[in-house]
Amino acid sequence: MGFIKTDDLQWCEKLNTCCFNLIEVRNIPSGSLVVVGNVDLYDYTDQEILNYIEGFGYHSQDDVKSQYGNIWTQIVAECIFESLSNEELDCFGPFKNEDEAEKEALSYINKQEQLDTYTIYQISDEAAEKRNIMFMSLDYLKRKGITINPDNYTKVYTGMLLKETKLDDLYEQFNINHPANYRGRSMSISDVVVIRRKNIKKAYYVDSFGFTLVPEFLNKI
Secondary structure, three states: OOEEEEEOOEEEEEEEOOEEEEEEEEEEOOEEEEEEEEEEHHHOOHHHHHHHHHOOOOOOHHHHHHHHHHHHHHHHHHHHHHHOOHHHOEEEEEEOOHHHHHHHHHHHHHHHHHOOEEEEEEEOOOOOOHHHHOOOOHHHHHHOOOOOOHHHEEEEEEEEOOOOOOHHHHHHHHHHOOOOOOOOOOOOOOOEEEEEEOOEEEEEEEOOOOEEEOHHHHHOO
16 A cells, blocks of 8 residues: 555555554754654553543544544554654754655655565454455355455555565464564465565465465455
8 A cells, every 4th residue: 555645744654553654744943854753553552652642632542543443543653653753763854845855755755665565464353254264265265155355354564575585485484483563463374465576566365275366356455
C-alpha cells in the first residue's frame, strides 16, 4: 500500500496493525524540517499511550477506536509521533520554507517506495471465514469452492528484500528467527507473501509444499 497522506504535511505507511512509518514537515524558527520516525505501539505501555492521546483530546484507546474504527491504531501512532520532539526523530533540513521541505519529503517517500520489499499477510482474527480457510492448502480451498479473498487478511509485516533472499529464506526466518518487532504468527499454510522487486509485485500463497502464485490477491490490496 505504501505511504498515504494523512494531513496537509504528514504521510503514514502501515507496516502491520500496530507499527507505522511516519513522515511530516515541521516548522522551526529557521525554516522547515522533514522528520521521519517509526512508531510501534507494542513499544509503549497502555499508560504511556494514554498519556500521549490525552494530549489530543481522547480519554482512552476505546475512545479512539469508537471514533475511527479500523484505523484507530494509526491515529494513536500519529498522536505519539506528533508528540515526539525533533531530537527523538530522524531529521532532514532545515529548508527555507514548507514548499521546499514538502518536495524533500515526497522525494524521500518516492525513494522508499522504489526499494525491494516483502510483505506478509495473515488471516485476520476477525475474518468471517477464518475457521474454513486458516491453515488450509490451496487444493483444499479449490475443492471447497473457496476463493482467496484479501478482505480476510491483514498485513502483519513489511521488510526490505535483499537481492539474494528467496521465499524459502523468509519461511525459515519467520519460523525460527523472527525479527524483534514481528507480532504475527510463525509463517504457515494460508499466509500470503507479496514480493516487490523493481516495482513489480507478485503474491505467493504459503501452500502445503512450497509457495504458489496467487495473482488475484493483488487485485484488492
